[in-house]
Amino acid sequence: MLRIKNLNKAYGKRKVLQDLTLHIEHGKIYGLLGANGSGKTTTINIICNLVKADSGYVTIYNQEVSEETKKIIGIAPQENLLYKTLSCEENLNFFALIYGLDSHTRRQQVEATLSAVNLLDRAKSPVETLSGGMQRRLNIAVALVHQPKLVILDEPTTGLDIEARYEIWELIRQLKNQGITILLTTHLLDEAERLCDKIGILKSGRILAEGSLLELRKRIPAQEIVIVQTSEEELAIARALEYGFTPRRYGRDLAFWVPEQLELKEILSRFDGIPLDSIARQPVRLEYIYLELTQ
Numbered sequence: 208m209l210r211i212k213n214l215n216k217a218y219g220k221r222k223v224l225q226d227l228t229l230h231i232e233h234g235k236i237y238g239l240l241g242a243n244g245s246g247k248t249t250t251i252n253i254i255c256n257l258v259k260a261d262s263g264y265v266t267i268y269n270q271e272v273s274e275e276t277k278k279i280i281g282i283a284p285q286e287n288l289l290y291k292t293l294s295c296e297e298n299l300n301f302f303a304l305i306y307g308l309d310s311h312t313r314r315q316q317v318e319a320t321l322s323a324v325n326l327l328d329r330a331k332s333p334v335e336t337l338s339g340g341m342q343r344r345l346n347i348a349v350a351l352v353h354q355p356k357l358v359i360l361d362e363p364t365t366g367l368d369i370e371a372r373y374e375i376w377e378l379i380r381q382l383k384n385q386g387i388t389i390l391l392t393t394h395l396l397d398e399a400e401r402l403c404d405k406i407g408i409l410k411s412g413r414i415l416a417e418g419s420l421l422e423l424r425k426r427i428p429a430q431e432i433v434i435v436q437t438s439e440e441e442l443a444i445a446r447a448l449e450y451g452f453t454p455r456r457y458g459r460d461l462a463f464w465v466p467e468q469l470e471l472k473e474i475l476s477r478f479d480g481i482p483l484d485s486i487a488r489q490p491v492r493l494e495y496i497y498l499e500l501t502q
């Protein structure tokens with residue numbers, strides 16, 4: 208549905224995007240992961256035809272991006288794009304008007320979209336009286352009001368509490384079920400893990416790795432990760448190496464990649480004679496893959 212090929216963009220001498228290539232399939236959720244400044248917003252701006260690339264191309268349904276393709280994209284930017292003193296209904300009506308919807312379709316779409324984001328009962332409430340989570344849902348509603356085929360959600364849950372996050376995750380799943388293609392940027396790795404069919408890891412404007420979670424897991428030769436707490440770290444590392452465990456430091460945690468499926472008692476036996484305060488087993492999460500690829 209969306210193809211980006213060898214995209215380059217520089218601001219002065221700073222190369223912001225470097226041969227960026229990715230493909231988003233119709234009806235799927237694609238997660239673009241990257242640290243601050245890695246080029247996510249620049250990529251979005253090029254897709255939305257707001258910024259011109261220096262070279263490379265972006266196509267949507269085989270059409271190069273233009274003012275025409277803009278009409279089938281809905282974007283919910285990182286900062287809510289809402290008029291605080293206007294009601295939910297008035298905000299949506301305003302954006303629907305900008306998209307050129309006639310008054311009948313506007314009325315229909317405003318109601319349908321408010322219902323989709325579960326804000327129908329707050330239709331008349333001014334935005335400033337809504338909770339942070341509700342405002343973020345309304346911000347997503349703005350992206351949906353003209354029935355786009357591609358929805359871009361730029362860090363949709365950053366700064367929200369866990370309840371509000373769950374609601375937005377559910378909303379994103381519903382959009383996918385309706386056949387909408389979604390490009391999601393986030394630096395929340397658990398969010399990407401939960402939602403995305405395909406994940407692209409972006410660093411300094413380049414895609415370092417791309418694939419489903421299952422495919423990305425193959426980038427680390429481990430069946431699981433074991434995190435230990437011990438006063439004898441040097442000993443634990445030496446012992447682990449003997450058994451083919453690969454040591455890693457995740458923040459203050461000492462971790463080991465375990466290359467084969469082992470019972471807990473087998474793992475414990477590898478550390479026989481070493482005082483362990485705790486030992487925890489974890490699946491190979493996106494967090495570990497991301498750290499491995501980006502550091």
Ligand SMILES: Nc1ncnc2c1ncn2[C@@H]1O[C@H](COP(=O)(O)OP(=O)(O)OP(=O)(O)O)[C@@H](O)[C@H]1O
Pocket residue numbers: 218223241242243244245246247248249250
């Ligand atoms: N108009 C501009 N002029 C100069 N530099 C820019 C401009 N827009 C972005 N940049 C630079 O390009 C780089 C990538 O920025 P971009 O906003 O695309 O990153 P990002 O991944 O979206 O980051 P964040 O998560 O912080 O929003 C940054 O170094 C930024 O300072």
